Amino acid sequence: MNTLTDYRIRAYLQSKLTAEEFIGVNQAEVAAALGIRKATVCASLQRLSKLGVLAVGPKAGRNLTYKLRRELADWEKPMLRKFKQPPPQPDKWPDWSSLAFGVVLGVVGVFVVGFLLNKFS
Numbered sequence: 001m002n003t004l005t006d007y008r009i010r011a012y013l014q015s016k017l018t019a020e021e022f023i024g025v026n027q028a029e030v031a032a033a034l035g036i037r038k039a040t041v042c043a044s045l046q047r048l049s050k051l052g053v054l055a056v057g058p059k060a061g062r063n064l065t066y067k068l069r070r071e072l073a074d075w076e077k078p079m080l081r082k083f084k085q086p087p088p089q090p091d092k093w094p095d096w097s098s099l100a101f102g103v104v105l106g107v108v109g110v111f112v113v114g115f116l117l118n119k120f121s
Contacts, residue, residue, distance in 0.1 A: 008034055009044045010053060014068065022057030022065035 012034060017023050027045070031038040045066070048054045057065035 003044070005034075005036060005040055006044045006047055008036075009041060010048060013048075013054070013066070017054075017066060017068045019068045019070040022055075022060075022067045024060040024063040024065050026063050 009030060012030060013025065016025070025045070027038050027041045031041045034041075045054065045064075049056050049066070053069060054066045055069065057067060059065065
């Protein structure tokens with residue numbers, strides 16, 4: 001890929017496209033979602049299709065249809081299994097030791113600042 005914009009468009013399309021079927025891509029919608037010009041999206045889609053990242057299908061109305069290469073479409077499934085959310089923990093009492101330390105540190109800080117203000121004023 002040539003530009004950072006190509007990566008951004010590929011990432012956006014990975015959330016919309018699959019490897020099983022061709023889906024229409026509206027370039028104006030992609031441009032609005034990413035905050036770039038429509039011509040930039042068009043050029044990037046052409047580069048991505050030349051590189052083999054996207055497969056170009058038949059037109060659906062005025063829009064071309066695309067699908068992802070299978071290797072790119074399946075990249076997130078192992079990741080989702082690896083990074084599943086941990087089971088929720090039962091409610092626990094807060095850790096009062098850190099709160100007590102913070103209060104003590106705050107009180108000591110107030111006395112030190114008061115002492116320094118009295119000494120140097």
